[in-house]
């Protein structure tokens with residue numbers, strides 16, 4: 001092949017690997033057998049190693065960076081990453097609902113989402129290309145962990161549309177990956193991780209992206225930063241569907257609810273079903289759905305008035321008290 005034909009083949013392989021990667025890692029519906037995927041990847045690696053000028057920044061071969069970082073740079077979020085108020089029971093939910101009604105009336109809906117027990121992160125795309133990923137940090141400034149986030153296969157390196165936006169999501173380690181990781185740590189006589197959240201945080205804080213790549217991390221995106229693209233949409237539910245169209249992994253268990261009773265039913269459903277989930281959750285996030293209502297309700301110093309997190313009661317840690325010989 002001459003150089004022009006090679007460039008065409010590289011573009012074709014990039015597109016093939018993006019499409020098959022999306023089907024496999026985001027839709028969980030493989031388009032081709034793994035062996036075919038690997039064959040495409042090997043062909044692209046071979047051409048790129050011979051012609052480095054044909055390496056595109058969003059090539060799938062760029063997922064596992066080569067260099068070990070010396071440290072993480074600080075990066076300022078374009079929009080703050082706010083926190084959520086908490087609700088611990090039905091009374092708190094009723095108070096939340098009452099405050100909302102007092103402010104915007106009765107004609108509104110909620111969106112309920114599972115609150116993934118992971119690490120809040122922000123993803124920045126410029127003209128549809130993944131350019132930066134960061135931890136939440138203090139909500140305004142986080143750490144640049146782009147190289148580690150590139151290793152998460154469900155984070156698209158290139159979107160289906162050339163949009164510029166900053167997203168919010170939760171990086172997490174599935175329960176199965178957590179169990180396997182701790183088994184291997186016991187074999188290596190290393191300290192086990194206490195829970196999947198710590199394991200995900202520890203993996204994303206690795207300076208060597210190859211270690212992060214080995215940890216089977218995953219992500220659910222749940223919001224578009226500030227008044228970016230999404231605010232041309234009418235509601236949070238629409239924004240999540242828009243993220244699906246762009247090729248992101250959103251959590252499919254979300255539900256639009258039209259009363260706090262419906263929210264309570266959703267909470268009870270997932271309190272029961274929580275152990276069957278392939279990932280850990282620590283609560284349910286409840287958001288007023290329409291953006292006009294969110295803007296009317298506004299924010300406190302650190303969190304939106306239009307959202308709250310119902311937190312599951314802490315697991316009863318059954319502590320078997322030692323038999324204490326009481327000497328009288």
Ligand SMILES: CC(C)(CNC(=O)c1ccc(Oc2ccccc2)cc1)c1ccc2c(N)nc(N)nc2n1
Nearest residue numbers: 079080081082083084113115222223226227285307
């Ligand atoms: C609602 C929000 C706090 C995100 N939203 C924001 O951070 C946010 C930030 C600036 C916004 O607008 C502003 C723009 C400029 C200045 C101030 C606010 C709006 C929303 C949040 C936090 C944690 C979540 C979680 N763990 N799981 C799910 N499923 N959803 C979550 N949602």
